[in-house]
Amino acid sequence: MKVLVLNCGSSSVKYQFINTENKLVLSKGSIESIGSSSAILTHQRYDGDTIKITGEILDHDLAIEYVIAVLLSKNHGVIKDRSEIEAVGHRVVHGGEDFSGSVLITDTVIQTLRENIELAPLHNPPNIKGIVACLKHLPDVPMVGVFDTAFHQKMPPRAFLYGIPYLLYKRYKIRRYGFHGTSHLYVSKRAAELLGKAYDSIKIISCHLGNGCSIAAIDRGISIDTSMGFTPLEGLLMGTRCGDLDPSIPLHVMAKEDLTLAEVNTMLNKHSGLMGISGVSNDMRELIKTMNEGNERPRLAFEVFCYRIKKYFGAYIAALGGLDAIVFTGGIGENSFEVRKEVLTNLEFLGIELDDEKNLIQNGDRIISKDSSKVKVFVIPTNEELVIALETAQIVSELRKEMSNKS
Ligand code: AMP
DSSP, rough: OEEEEEEEOOOOOOEEEEETTTEEEEEEEEEETTTTEEEEEEEEEOOOOOEEEEEEESHHHHHHHHHHHHHOOOTTOSSGGGGGGOEEEESSSOOOOTOOOOOEEHHHHHHHHHTGGGGGGTTTTHHHHHHHHHHHSTTTTTTEEEEEGGGGGOHHHHHHHHSOOOHHHHHHSOOOOOOHHHHHHHHHHHHHHHHSGGGGOOEEEEEEESSSSEEEEEEEEEEEESSOOOOOOOOOOOOOOSSOTTHHHHHHHHHHTOOOOOHHHHHHSSSSSSHHHHHOOHHHHOOOOOOHHHHHHHHHHHOOOOOOOOHHHHHHHHHHOOSSSSEEEEHHHHHHHHHHHHHHHTOOTBBBBBBBHHHHOOOEEEOOOOOOSBBBEEEEEOOHHHHHHHHHHHHHHHEEEEEEOOO
């Protein structure tokens, strides 16, 4: 099935057009700076043909029209008619407690997404705009919503409740949701495949380490705990986000520095994490470079980053009651052998033995633990677009089957 995968952000639309039968990306691209007269469309076809166009694209509706137009383009496109787009898969950030899996998008689903806007005020509105635009430009094409939060929806209450009045959970849905669900699902399933074991028979810790970072404890196919919480601010140290924090700190800083709610929010989301500690960069490559030149604060940021991952390993091994595999993914997880080494050092007593040579190999799905290691350690490049395309194809195929049974 040929599926258009869309990831609509506040000022950008990223897309991939994927043939799910052979997993080939027929074309992919993005539109950045939507809402301005200098929006940039970048489009790449499977054969390497690339174009870049700058122009006025004022809203998501027009952006989606451009995406369809470029897929249809005589010189750079891959389809002759829009009916060749068989389904659209939308990445949706927050499904709240309403979605524990991907769903066919209906009017009711759109209404429920609108009701969940409060939980993700920055992310869900552009996701909804993308869905509404597709309804207009591809009215006969089935659409599926794939949620970042869905994979974690089976967490037990002991993992998702916070130690605040229960009333606040009931009234405002304040609880742990977790994010990066499609990524954790993809890499953990792939790890099971590489191990040659059934997904529902093993225990995995999955580490998504990119600009945003999260870690998940996956017990026989179920995410039983994860580090991101009510929002993607909790948990591991990230590029510019603080991660776990004593909740009284923001209150104290607000009082001391006379900050508003918006200002303290910006501080925790944009000026903290690796950037905040190092004062140099939120980019791990830059941080490691300056650290190796002998700079103290980049080293501190690196150490806090890795130490926190290690601490979560301890917690999640206890929560899982054992461990078969650890998976690293995301820009840092896939590329930084330095981070992987720091995180995995001195864990032999837990049956985790890193192979230093294998750890240096770059690219592809790979195993980096020693043959003797009881716990296998994998590096698996994430592929969220492929997961969205496959989920979409599965749901649409089931729908087609149902319809043909009825007729
Ligand atoms: P992502 O959000 O998954 O694109 O990941 C972005 C992060 O990956 C940034 O912190 C980059 O510095 C980091 N990254 C990418 N390549 C490397 C590399 N070769 N070594 C270390 N970090 C890297």
